[in-house]
Amino acid sequence: MDFxxxxxxxxxGVKVPTIRYYEKEGLLEExxxxxxxxxxxxxxxxxxxxxxxxxxxLGLAMPAIRELIDxxxxxxxxxxxxxxxxxxxxxxxxxxIKHLKILEKELARIAASCDGxxxxxxxxxxxxFADHGQCEGEH
Amino acid sequence: MDFxxxxxxxxxGVKVPTIRYYEKEGLLEExxxxxxxxxxxxxxxxxxxxxxxxxxxLGLAMPAIRELIDxxxxxxxxxxxxxxxxxxxxxxxxxxIKHLKILEKELARIAASCDGxxxxxxxxxxxxFADHGQCEGEH
DNA sequence: GTAATCCCTATAGCGACTAGAGGTTCAAGA
DNA sequence: TCTTGAACCTCTAGTCGCTATAGGGATTAC
Numbered sequence: 001m002d003f004x005x006x007x008x009x010x011x012x013g014v015k016v017p018t019i020r021y022y023e024k025e026g027l028l029e030e031x032x033x034x035x036x037x038x039x040x041x042x043x044x045x046x047x048x049x050x051x052x053x054x055x056x057x058l059g060l061a062m063p064a065i066r067e068l069i070d071x072x073x074x075x076x077x078x079x080x081x082x083x084x085x086x087x088x089x090x091x092x093x094x095x096x097i098k099h100l101k102i103l104e105k106e107l108a109r110i111a112a113s114c115d116g117x118x119x120x121x122x123x124x125x126x127x128x129f130a131d132h133g134q135c136e137g138e139h
Numbered sequence: 140m141d142f143x144x145x146x147x148x149x150x151x152g153v154k155v156p157t158i159r160y161y162e163k164e165g166l167l168e169e170x171x172x173x174x175x176x177x178x179x180x181x182x183x184x185x186x187x188x189x190x191x192x193x194x195x196x197l198g199l200a201m202p203a204i205r206e207l208i209d210x211x212x213x214x215x216x217x218x219x220x221x222x223x224x225x226x227x228x229x230x231x232x233x234x235x236i237k238h239l240k241i242l243e244k245e246l247a248r249i250a251a252s253c254d255g256x257x258x259x260x261x262x263x264x265x266x267x268f269a270d271h272g273q274c275e276g277e278h
Numbered sequence: 279g280t281a282a283t284c285c286c287t288a289t290a291g292c293g294a295c296t297a298g299a300g301g302t303t304c305a306a307g308a
Numbered sequence: 309t310c311t312t313g314a315a316c317c318t319c320t321a322g323t324c325g326c327t328a329t330a331g332g333g334a335t336t337a338c
Contacts, residue, residue: 004304006315016316018295025294036303038316051269057278058249058268059242062294068268071259079262083253086264090246093239100236103198107229110197114222120210123218125225129197129207130190139196143335145284155285157326164325175334177285201325 002040012049019049027052027066060089102139109134141179151188158188166191166204199228241278248273 009016022028028048031039048069055065064085071082113124120126128134148155161167167187170178187208194204203224210221252263259265267273 004315015296017297020317021295034303034316036316037318038303047269050271054271055268056294057271058246059239060268068265072265075260076258078255079253079257079259079264080255082259082262082264083250083255086246086250086253086268090243090250093243093246097236097239097243100198100232100239104229104232104236107197107225107232111222111225111229114218114225116217116219116222118218119215120218120221121214123221125218125221126207126211129194129225130186132189132193132196143285154327156328159286160326173285173334175285176287177334195325 002042003046005039005041008041008046008049011046012053014049014053022049022052025062027062027069058089059093060085064089099139102137106135106139141181142185144178144180147180147185147188150185151192153188153192161188161191164201166201166208197228198232199224203228238278241276245274245278 003011005016005019008014008019014022019028023030028045031041031045034040051069052065055068060068068082068085071077071079110125110128113128142150144155144158147153147158153161158167162169167184170180170184173179190208191204194207199207207221207224210216210218249264249267252267
């Protein structure tokens with residue numbers, strides 16, 4: 001019925017020290033302990049950790065996850081804030097994609113500017129790394 | 140003819156403590172000092188810092204930049220390694236874009252799953268955050 | 279000469295873990 | 309029941325690329 005920290009780790013893919021870290025940060029409740037001071041978890045802790053892990057996999061920062069957990073503990077609140085967090089994360093991801101696409105373009109140009117068979121003094125790649133002026137815009 | 144650290148900062152957009160940090164990390168040479176122990180830079184330091192900054196803006200990690208600097212100091216070496224670094228960075232950026240696009244898709248689905256007008260107990264967004272099973276694949 | 283601005287070193291903090299040291303407890307087999 | 313070895317415990321420090329702060333000294337413009 002109870003899980004050790006290793007059981008939780010195996011079930012979720014979250015490493016043991018990370019689980020302890022989440023507890024220290026207040027994202028997991030402190031579980032009961034055996035007489036020998038080892039943690040013992042219940043199903044609800046497993047659910048919470050899965051939630052946590054999924055949020056991290058989606059790129060949510062820990063303060064946002066903390067807020068989600070707080071909200072889920074007050075079921076009568078409107079879900080406006082939950083939606084906001086999702087929307088903000090979506091926008092953040094879109095912004096990062098946009099930025100990375102610009103980088104991709106520049107790097108592709110840079111990588112293509114050299115045929116590989118000459119000393120570094122004449123290397124266009126090195127020149128391109130040195131010179132932002134070659135880029136099409138800001139990045 | 141000489142620049143103070145603040146001049147260098149203004150000319151490149153790199154903050155003063157960051158310039159000192161780059162020096163400590165060996166990415167910039169130790170400049171000469173005034174009698175009062177203040178750093179004084181030359182044009183070559185400015186060029187190096189611009190190079191450095193541009194590489195960072197392109198997302199290169201510091202070990203890669205260090206390698207590029209080492210290569211540029213040995214002009215007779217073939218530029219194979221320079222090309223490799225550019226290609227690796229390009230691939231890394233493409234991988235990150237790929238991953239973020241998957242996240243974008245999942246987050247868009249999650250964000251769209253709620254109309255906003257109900258308590259969190261019934262919030263599909265919160266349920267979606269809790270349940271990786273709803274996702275189309277891994278992420 | 280003085281005031282404002284710049285510069286110096288050294289240390290600590292950020293986020294989200296991860297690694298290691300040094301010791302204790304648990305569970306399974308003999 | 310005893311033993312062994314895996315799993316657990318706490319605590320500290322390290323990762324990366326900066327950034328902030330404290331407590332001073334130097335330079336420069338007026």
